[in-house]
Structures are given as structure tokens and as C-alpha cells.
Amino acid sequence: MKRARIPPAIAVLAGLGLLLFLLPLAGLIVRAPWGQALGQLTDPTTTTALGLSIFCSVTATAIALVLGIPLAMILARTRGTTRNVLRALTTLPMVLPPVVGGVALLLAFGRHGLVGSLPYRWFGLQIPFTTAAAVMAETFVAMPFLVIAVEAGLRSLDHRYEEAARSLGAGYWRVFTRVTLPLLRPAIFSGAVLCWARALGEFGATITFAGNFPGRTQTVPIAVYIGLESNNPDAAITLSLILLVVSVAILVGMRDRWLGAL
Amino acid sequence: MTLEATVRIKRDGFTLDVSLSVPAGETLAVLGPNGAGKTTLLRALAGLDEMEGRVVLDGTVLEDTSRRVHVPAEHRRAGLVFQDHVLFPHLTALENIAFGLRAQRRPHATSVARKWLDDAGLGDRADSMPKSLSGGQAQRVALLRALATEPKLLLLDEPLAALDVSVRAEVRRELTRQLSSFRGVRVLVTHDPLEAMALADRLVVLERGSVVQTGTPDEVTARPRSRFVADLAGVNLLRGRAHGDRVALSGDASLAAVDAGTGDVFAVIHPRAVALYRARPDGTPRNVWRGEVEGVDLQGDRVRVRVNGPVPLVAEVTRGAMQELGLSVGAGVWLVVKATEVSVYPA
Amino acid sequence: MNSVITVFAAASLQPAFDKIGQRLRSNQNIVTTFSYAGTQTLTTQLTQGAPADVFASADVAHMTTLNTAGLVQESHVFAHNRLEIAVAKGNPKGIHTLADLARSGLVVVLADPSVPAGKYAQQALAKAKVTVHPASLEQQVTGVLSKVALGEADAGIVYHSDIVTSGKVDGVAIPDAQNVIADYPIAVLKAAKSQTGATQFVSFVLSPDGQTLLKAAGFQGA
Missing domain, CATH: 3.40.50.300 (P-loop containing nucleotide triphosphate hydrolases)
Structure with missing residues (x-):
């Protein structure tokens, strides 16, 4: 069957949509201070922010794996209203403006917060303004990506593999670690990569909950913002380029197959 | 064990x-x-x-x-x-x-x-x-x-x-x-x-x-x-009520069988025991019914013919016999089964 | 005649300028739209061609930047603002001087040095020869204020006007010898669509009525 031709109006609108994505990227690349890029890359502000960003995003992803996989398992088991409520709760950070997430984190884990007041009262520990807060903010915003991917993987998993393993004498943990997890590997991997990318790019919740201090809570996106504001656009553009390269690398590396899990 | x-x-x-x-x-x-x-x-x-x-x-x-x-x-x-x-x-x-x-x-x-x-x-x-x-x-x-x-x-x-x-x-x-x-x-x-x-x-x-x-x-x-x-044994299975040498089937039909006994019974007829004729055969076979060919399945050199009528049965004939009889879907045929070929047992 | 103008103003000016806007609307039929943000944010936006009629800055440096870029007309300093230490109501941590901010175990939040309030705070601390280890460098002086108001920070250095209008924190005065007085310049933009409206706005800010409103909000007059 021959497909109907696409009318010019649709093609034009599609082209405009594509330009909206393309032009800002072009702007970044064209305006990048290529001559000083290397210098910017070795600038302590840049390296500190990069190091902190990598640490925070990797830690956030690790926490998301430890907490998110069990959460996905519960989600994949529930049905009906329970499932809808749980799903809405776990995916809320995906649609919530990150700044709102940051305010919510502050009200929950701040030293006068619902939960945060306890460690403060007992040990004098304060979460906001620490690297831990940056990690928490990133985990809060990024974990849903992992949960959704793993839940989808679990729902499409052929549970007869687990049943076969049980009939061979494998108990719960052996089935989980030797069968379920290996079978979920593609879903876990794609979920973890998306989670990590989201954590790496996190800005709003982090600056609200963790504040801004170089080496402690100033991650790359925050350094980009500060750089732009303090009349140092070259640093901002260089850091933006790094984030851009990482994002493109993720998309190319993941291909449709794994992104399809969403 | x-x-x-x-x-x-x-x-x-x-x-x-x-x-x-x-x-x-x-x-x-x-x-x-x-x-x-x-x-x-x-x-x-x-x-x-x-x-x-x-x-x-x-x-x-x-x-x-x-x-x-x-x-x-x-x-x-x-x-x-x-x-x-x-x-x-x-x-x-x-x-x-x-x-x-x-x-x-x-x-x-x-x-x-x-x-x-x-x-x-x-x-x-x-x-x-x-x-x-x-x-x-x-x-x-x-x-x-x-x-x-x-x-x-x-x-x-x-x-x-x-x-x-x-x-x-x-x-x-x-x-x-x-x-x-x-x-x-x-x-x-x-x-x-x-x-x-x-x-x-x-x-x-x-x-x-x-x-x-x-x-x-x-x-x-x-x-x-x-x-x-x-079906999986490839035989005709009928169910009815036996009385002496006869088994009353659903409708008005009945089946002659040797020592059918009494009560609810199954009757099994092998397709090879079902003979087909264009015209009503002479002689005194006790089970004779009229029917219409409903389907023909070729199986090697054998042919299984599904016949609908008062007693629906599957008959198995040779290819040669099929051509002689001119069997095709919709054709009218006579079905004949010897009473001794009917196996009856209690349901 | 009814004119509509857009004013880019430093975040610390919000309480005072909101009142000024109301007054102008009822008295002179000038409708004012405000865009409040950190002075450095506004400067960046104006440099990138953001449309505005009036710019009110929290320091002279950013106004100079725009002046050098040929974007503003002549500027006038219309107000001054003293720095003050913001603490929780009742001052539970007993903070009385800038030197107290260096105490260990105290969570101090400052504005980022790229923000005027942050720059002034550093100058004041330098004058007092005090080294503090801030927990965070906030993007706006109002961010400092809200972290103290929420109780996440024990103290922060903000403007006196912020403390007057906030009502949620107490202020600890900084002696003149250590204080830095912020100068607030205002100017009409050369690209202003409504030069008349913009000029009227600036005149009102400099007039006795405008100055009264600014003083009520904790500023010192020009």
C-alpha cells in the first residue's frame, strides 16, 4: 500500500519543531570559546563542579538502584487503585517542577522539617547545604526514571523462568539474584543510564535544597547558571558543552531498543 | 513411591x-x-x-x-x-x-x-x-x-x-x-x-x-x-439407550447392534465399517440410512467422507471407490453398517 | 494619558517598588510591570536585549556595565541600604557582631559574590577581619532571607530593608565602621518604549513621596 503524501503544511511545522531543538545546540557550538575551552576545562571551578557532579550523580544512581528496584517490584505486583496511587507517587517527581521538589525536600529534611528535625535534635546533623543534600535532591528527581524502566521490564518478564528456577530447587534470593536480575539487566541498565543522566542535569531541586557552594553542592548545572550570571559566560558555555556531549553520547549509546523500555 | x-x-x-x-x-x-x-x-x-x-x-x-x-x-x-x-x-x-x-x-x-x-x-x-x-x-x-x-x-x-x-x-x-x-x-x-x-x-x-x-x-x-x-482415535462415537439388539439414538434414529444390553450406552463404529452406496442397496443389512456428503478429506490413498443425516457418520473409503461413487460435497449417499461392526458398552 | 512601563528592579526593592507602583497607578495613571531578580540576572538579561523602560540596580557596578554598553541614560542614586545580620526571631543563637558569625557550629548563608549583597557582605567581613565559612552562596539576597526565615540557616547577611519588610526574622545591626552602604542607582533605558512614562517613574522615585515610601521599606534616602 502506498502511503499518503505528507502535506507541505505538516512538513513546515515539523521543520520548525526540529529547528527549535537544533538552533540552541548550534548556538552553543558556534559561540563556544573553542580557543579557551581547554583552559576552561582545567579551571578549578570547572573541575571541581565536574568532579562533584560525577560523584553526586553516580551516588544518586546507586541509591536509586538499591531503592528503586524493590519499589519497581512492588509496583509490578500491585493492581488497580493501589497500583495507580503508588505509580502516581513514584512518578510525581518526573512532572513536578524540580524547584517545588527542592522546597518539599527542605520542608521534609530541613532541620525544622518533618524528618530532618530528628537527626538535628539528636546529633546536630543538618542535611541542607551538604553534599548529601545534593545527592538526595538528585535521587528524588531521577529515581522515577529507573523505577519506570524496571517496572516495565518486570511486567514484560516471562515469569516461567523464575518458576523453572524454583522447580529446580532455587529459593527466593537465588531466583532473584541468578534469574530475575540477569533477565532484567537491559531494563535496569537503560533505567540506570536515564536516571544517571537526569541526576547529572539536576538543577532546581539541588539549588533549592542543597544551596550553592563550590566543591560541596555546586554541581555542573549550578556552575553553568552561576557562570552565566556572574559575567563569566565562557565557563558556562564550556560546561554546557560537556553536558551536551554526555547527553548525546547517552542517546547514541542507548539506541531505540533500550529507550523503548519506557 | x-x-x-x-x-x-x-x-x-x-x-x-x-x-x-x-x-x-x-x-x-x-x-x-x-x-x-x-x-x-x-x-x-x-x-x-x-x-x-x-x-x-x-x-x-x-x-x-x-x-x-x-x-x-x-x-x-x-x-x-x-x-x-x-x-x-x-x-x-x-x-x-x-x-x-x-x-x-x-x-x-x-x-x-x-x-x-x-x-x-x-x-x-x-x-x-x-x-x-x-x-x-x-x-x-x-x-x-x-x-x-x-x-x-x-x-x-x-x-x-x-x-x-x-x-x-x-x-x-x-x-x-x-x-x-x-x-x-x-x-x-x-x-x-x-x-x-x-x-x-x-x-x-x-x-x-x-x-x-x-x-x-x-x-x-x-x-x-x-x-x-x-475424534483422536478416529472413530464414530454415538450415544443412546440400549434395549436388546437395538440402541435408540437421538431423534427417531436407531442402531442395530449385537447384544447391546440395556441402559445408557456408547456405540463405536470404525469409519472403515461404514459402507457407502449411490442407490439403496439390496439385501438385508439392518443399519441403512440416507445422508448427504458434508466434507471429503484425502488421507494418502484413503478418503474420509463426512456424511450428515439422521445418523451423522464418518466413512473411510479408497480413492477408487470415491471416484466410482462420484462423491462430492452435497451428493446424496446411502450409509450401511453391519450390526456386528457396532461395538456397544455402558456409558 | 495612560502609559504602561516595565521596570527591572533588584530583588531587594520589591516591597518598596510594589507600593510605588500602586501609588503611580492611582495618582498618575501609569501602569507599571515589575521584573524583580538579582541585579546580575537583570543585567545579563538587559545585555541580551530584554525589553524594559527602567532599571533599578542594587549597586553602581552593574549600572556602569550597562552604561558602558550604551544601554542606559544618565543614572541617579535614589536610595541607600545598610547591611544587617538576619537571625531567627528572638536571636536564639545570641549573635551580636560579625565576629560571632565565625563561631563553629553556626550555619551561615551569604549571597553569592556575583550578587551585590554578596559582594557587600564580603567587604563588610573583610573590614571586620572575620572569616566565615558559609553553608551556601545564594543566588539572591532574598534566598538568604528565606533560608534564615525557614530556620535552615542561623544567620545571614542581608539588607536592612529586607529585615524591615520581611517580619519573619530579626536584625542585628552592623556598626558603621564595618558596614557597607549599598548605593541604588536608577536609570531610564535608551530603548525604553515609553520615555515619558519611564521618566515620570524615575522622577517619582526621587520625589519626596517616593523617598517616604522607600524609607518606610527600610531604605535610606538619596
Whole structure:
């Protein structure tokens, strides 16, 4: 069957949509201070922010794996209203403006917060303004990506593999670690990569909950913002380029197959 | 060592209610059409689905709902072979077989697994991943995987159904060989009569969740008690009320038979015993009916002719006879069956 | 005549300028739209061509930047603002001087040095020869204020006007010798669409009525 031709109006609108994505990227690349890029890359502000960003995003992803996989398992088991409520709760950070997430984190884990007041009262520990807060903010915003991917993987998993393993004498943990997890590997991997990318790019919740201090809570996106504001656009553009390269690398590396899990 | 099981499962308007008693060394085939509840029964025996009733294997109570006893699947020592191998896709053939040995903490898992593969002539595929095995090889590895842990109960769920006809013989040979040397209880579930006949010592025919017939394959096919068994045995099955030498069928029709007895009966007529004529035959055959050809199936040099009429029957004739008689769909024919060719037994 | 103008103003000016906007609307039929943000944010936006009629900065440096870029007309300093230490109501941590901010275990939040309030705070601390280890460098002086108001920070350095209008924190005065007085310049943009409206706005800010409103909000007059 021959497909109907696409009318010019649709093609034009599609082209405009594509330009909206393309032009800002072009702007970044064209305006990048290529001559000083290397210098910017070795600038302590840049390296500190990069190091902190990598640490925070990797830690956030690790926490998301430890907490998110069990959460996905519960989600994949529930049905009906329970499932809808749980799903809405776990995916809320995906649609919530990150700044709102940051305010919510502050009200929950701040030293006068619902939960945060306890460690403060007992040990004098304060979460906001620490690297831990940056990690928490990133985990809060990024974990849903992992949960959704793993839940989808679990729902499409052929549970007869687990049943076969049980009939061979494998108990719960052996089935989980030797069968379920290996079978979920593609879903876990794609979920973890998306989670990590989201954590790496996190800005709003982090600056609200963790504040801004170089080496402690100033991650790359925050350094980009500060750089732009303090009349140092070259640093901002260089850091933006790094984030851009990482994002493109993720998309190319993941291909449709794994992104399809969403 | 025996398996004694009474299994009841109610689910979405479907009720499975089956009692089994299988001695060790015997292969019991649960035969029935799709949706009869065969797989449900097997999963309950394996401990994978909830059920009501009681399952006792070799004196050990695996399930007794009245006493809230439930031994989980991993402690039942019940090996399960699925229709489509279900080999772990991330493990080699060898590691698939070693999986159960490791799970049960048996020593030398790898070398034991390798011996199973070597003995089955699959040693060269030890390091192959399941997706690079042929369908037949994969199913054979799946069988070895179940057997390697030396289960007391072997449960086979349509083990040949997913295979191409060309490799079915290869796997069936392996299955026959392994089953004959397996000392535990063997339960095979299938909808394929050939598979059941080839592998089973005894049949249980399951329809809509209930057992309709049990016996050796010969007994069951000689005296079918359901349309399903009659169809798979390739015979005509009629049901009616016997009185002396006659069996009253539904409608006005009746059937002459020798020593039909009294009461509700089944009557079986082999298609070869049904003769076809263009015109009403002379002589005194006692069973003569008029009918209309409804369908013609060629099977080699034989032809099975489905005839509709007061007594719908399938007749088997030669190709030559078909051409002589000019049999085609819609043609009128006379059906003749000798009373001595009708086998009648109580329903 | 009814004119509509857009005013880019430093975040600290919000309480005072909101009142000024209301007054102008009822008295002179000038409708004012405000865009409040950190002075450096506004400067960046104006440099990138954001449309505005009036710019009110929290320091002279950013106004100079725009002047050098040829974007503004003549500027006038219309107000001054003193720095003050913001603490929780009742001052539970007993903070009385800038030197107290260096105490260990105290969570101090400052504005980022790229923000005027942050720059002034650093100058004040330098004058007092005090080294503090801030927990965070906020993007706006109002961010400092809200962290103290929420109780996440024990103290922060903000403008006196912020404390007057916030009502949720207490202020600890900084002596003149250590204090830095912020100068707030205002200017009409050369690209202003409504030069008349913009000029009227600036005149009102400099007029006795405008100055009264600014003083009520904690500023010192020009």
C-alpha cells in the first residue's frame, strides 16, 4: 500500500519543531570559546563542579538502584487503585517542577522539617547545604526514571523462568539474584543510564535544597547558571558543552531498543 | 513411591477437579483439548499455583489445604519441563543444567552437568547459549536440566508441542529413553494423542476440568467415552439407550447392534465399517440410512467422507471407490453398517 | 494619558517598588510591570536585549556595565541600604557582631559574590577581619532571607530593608565602621518604549513621596 503524501503544511511545522531543538545546540557550538575551552576545562571551578557532579550523580544512581528496584517490584505486583496511587507517587517527581521538589525536600529534611528535625535534635546533623543534600535532591528527581524502566521490564518478564528456577530447587534470593536480575539487566541498565543522566542535569531541586557552594553542592548545572550570571559566560558555555556531549553520547549509546523500555 | 493427588481449583467460572494415583515407573499422560485444565493441574502439582486438596508424593505431604500444609515449589523435588524449553537465556547449556545442582548444593555441579550432556550426545553444545541451540537441542537440554537434580516427580507440559515435526522424532526418542530410566513418578500433559500413545503407560482424559476416562491407551481408544477421544482415535462415537439388539439414538434414529444390553450406552463404529452406496442397496443389512456428503478429506490413498443425516457418520473409503461413487460435497449417499461392526458398552 | 512601563528592579526593592507602583497607578495613571531578580540576572538579561523602560540596580557596578554598553541614560542614586545580620526571631543563637558569625557550629548563608549583597557582605567581613565559612552562596539576597526565615540557616547577611519588610526574622545591626552602604542607582533605558512614562517613574522615585515610601521599606534616602 502506498502511503499518503505528507502535506507541505505538516512538513513546515515539523521543520520548525526540529529547528527549535537544533538552533540552541548550534548556538552553543558556534559561540563556544573553542580557543579557551581547554583552559576552561582545567579551571578549578570547572573541575571541581565536574568532579562533584560525577560523584553526586553516580551516588544518586546507586541509591536509586538499591531503592528503586524493590519499589519497581512492588509496583509490578500491585493492581488497580493501589497500583495507580503508588505509580502516581513514584512518578510525581518526573512532572513536578524540580524547584517545588527542592522546597518539599527542605520542608521534609530541613532541620525544622518533618524528618530532618530528628537527626538535628539528636546529633546536630543538618542535611541542607551538604553534599548529601545534593545527592538526595538528585535521587528524588531521577529515581522515577529507573523505577519506570524496571517496572516495565518486570511486567514484560516471562515469569516461567523464575518458576523453572524454583522447580529446580532455587529459593527466593537465588531466583532473584541468578534469574530475575540477569533477565532484567537491559531494563535496569537503560533505567540506570536515564536516571544517571537526569541526576547529572539536576538543577532546581539541588539549588533549592542543597544551596550553592563550590566543591560541596555546586554541581555542573549550578556552575553553568552561576557562570552565566556572574559575567563569566565562557565557563558556562564550556560546561554546557560537556553536558551536551554526555547527553548525546547517552542517546547514541542507548539506541531505540533500550529507550523503548519506557 | 507413588503420587496421590486430589486437586480442586476454581477460577473465573472454571473448575478443575481431578484425582490421580500414579505409581513410580509409570508414565501417566493427562490428555485433553486446549482449555481442559491440564497445565493448571501440572502447575498445582509443581506447587506454583494455589489449589485445594491434597498432594502426597512418596509418603511426603506436599499439599494439604485442610491442614494448611504447603511445601513451596523449590522444596518439592518436582522437575518441570515446559512446552518451549524455558532455558535461562543468560546461561550456557551446561550452566542451565548445573543451575539446579547448585541450587540444591550438590557437589561437583559442573562435572555432573557435563556428564548429563555427554551421555545425551550433546557434549559439544555445553558452552552454547540457548538461543544458538536448535529447538530440538534446547528441549533436550531442558529435559536434562529437570532430570539432573534427580527429582522424585517429573512433570512434562506438552514437551513436544512447540517443536517442528522434523525434530519431534529426535526429542521423542530422547524422551522415551530418559523416561524409561527415570525412577520417579512421571506425569505428562498433552493434547496430542500421538504423543500420549507413544510415551504413556496410562491415560487420563480431561475435559472441562473433569476426568472423563482413564485406562491404558488401548483401552481408552477402544472404548472412547467422549467426542474428544473418539475424534483422536478416529472413530464414530454415538450415544443412546440400549434395549436388546437395538440402541435408540437421538431423534427417531436407531442402531442395530449385537447384544447391546440395556441402559445408557456408547456405540463405536470404525469409519472403515461404514459402507457407502449411490442407490439403496439390496439385501438385508439392518443399519441403512440416507445422508448427504458434508466434507471429503484425502488421507494418502484413503478418503474420509463426512456424511450428515439422521445418523451423522464418518466413512473411510479408497480413492477408487470415491471416484466410482462420484462423491462430492452435497451428493446424496446411502450409509450401511453391519450390526456386528457396532461395538456397544455402558456409558 | 495612560502609559504602561516595565521596570527591572533588584530583588531587594520589591516591597518598596510594589507600593510605588500602586501609588503611580492611582495618582498618575501609569501602569507599571515589575521584573524583580538579582541585579546580575537583570543585567545579563538587559545585555541580551530584554525589553524594559527602567532599571533599578542594587549597586553602581552593574549600572556602569550597562552604561558602558550604551544601554542606559544618565543614572541617579535614589536610595541607600545598610547591611544587617538576619537571625531567627528572638536571636536564639545570641549573635551580636560579625565576629560571632565565625563561631563553629553556626550555619551561615551569604549571597553569592556575583550578587551585590554578596559582594557587600564580603567587604563588610573583610573590614571586620572575620572569616566565615558559609553553608551556601545564594543566588539572591532574598534566598538568604528565606533560608534564615525557614530556620535552615542561623544567620545571614542581608539588607536592612529586607529585615524591615520581611517580619519573619530579626536584625542585628552592623556598626558603621564595618558596614557597607549599598548605593541604588536608577536609570531610564535608551530603548525604553515609553520615555515619558519611564521618566515620570524615575522622577517619582526621587520625589519626596517616593523617598517616604522607600524609607518606610527600610531604605535610606538619596
